[in-house]
Amino acid sequence: MIKSELVQVIANRNPHLYQRDVEMIVNAIFDEIxxxxxxSNRVELRGFGAFSVKNRPPRTGRNPRTGEAVEVSEKWVxxxxxxxxxxERLNEA
Amino acid sequence: MSGKTLTRAxxxxxxxxxxxxxxxxxxxxxxxxxxxxxxxxxSGEAVKISSFGSFLVRDKNERVGRNPKTGEEVPIxxxxxxxFKPSNVxxxxxxxxxxxxxxxxxxxxxxxxxxxxxx
Numbered sequence: 001m002i003k004s005e006l007v008q009v010i011a012n013r014n015p016h017l018y019q020r021d022v023e024m025i026v027n028a029i030f031d032e033i034x035x036x037x038x039x040s041n042r043v044e045l046r047g048f049g050a051f052s053v054k055n056r057p058p059r060t061g062r063n064p065r066t067g068e069a070v071e072v073s074e075k076w077v078x079x080x081x082x083x084x085x086x087x088e089r090l091n092e093a
Numbered sequence: 094m095s096g097k098t099l100t101r102a103x104x105x106x107x108x109x110x111x112x113x114x115x116x117x118x119x120x121x122x123x124x125x126x127x128x129x130x131x132x133x134x135x136s137g138e139a140v141k142i143s144s145f146g147s148f149l150v151r152d153k154n155e156r157v158g159r160n161p162k163t164g165e166e167v168p169i170x171x172x173x174x175x176x177f178k179p180s181n182v183x184x185x186x187x188x189x190x191x192x193x194x195x196x197x198x199x200x201x202x203x204x205x206x207x208x209x210x211x212x
Contacts, residue, residue: 001133002141009129010122025108025122030145032099032107034183038190041097045104048127049175053187076191077184078146080177089135090150090173 037078047085054079101127134175146179 003026011022033051036043043051056075063070082090101123108119133140134148141147151174158169 001138003143006126006129006133006140006142010125013125014122021112022122024112025114025119026126028108028111029104029123029126030142032104034145034186036097036099036103037183037187039097040191041099043099043103045101045127048131049177053191074192074195076187078177078179078187080146080148080175082175086131086134086175089131090137090175092135 040076045083047083049083049086050081052079052081053077137173142180144180144182146177146183149176149178150174151176 007019007023007026010026011017011019014022033043037051037053040053053076056077058074059072061070061072062068101120104123105116105120108114108123109116112119114122130140130148134150137150139147139149153172153174155171156169158167159165160167
């Protein structure tokens, strides 16, 4: 399922809303999560899961082809931990 | 880390603010969107949100685990797991926001590009 299909499903269930409004709603949700992560905040959605940012400290890596040492700078990466309900629902069948 | 945690209530508030539906309806729609994403993943289908990321379903084979407390071996049954693959756009936005903050924190003489442009 891609975003436009998600918008379509929600729009079909809400005939009083324009499809472009539903698109704005879906965008608002994912934009809000993105902004929270940019500020290092956690986003916890019970039943679904939690988004957070993990810090990867700088390290000395190696070019696997040449064996040459390279400095890898500090990184911040988004992380999603699925919630209990989602884990259970996925394994019900 | 600032340590703030956002919840459904914050997402509803954002929808209320940006779209101008009632607070009740905003909350209902946030719930509906999250439920639809959950439902699709639960059915084993991937959900791809462009410029955010993809929720993929992976099959895990049976393996032998160990109870860390007793050291006892226990079989872990085959299962499905959700993995989130962040999009490049999301990764870059987070990296950019953090490295900018980091530079500003470590260097008194550092002036962010927006401020320099305004001067």
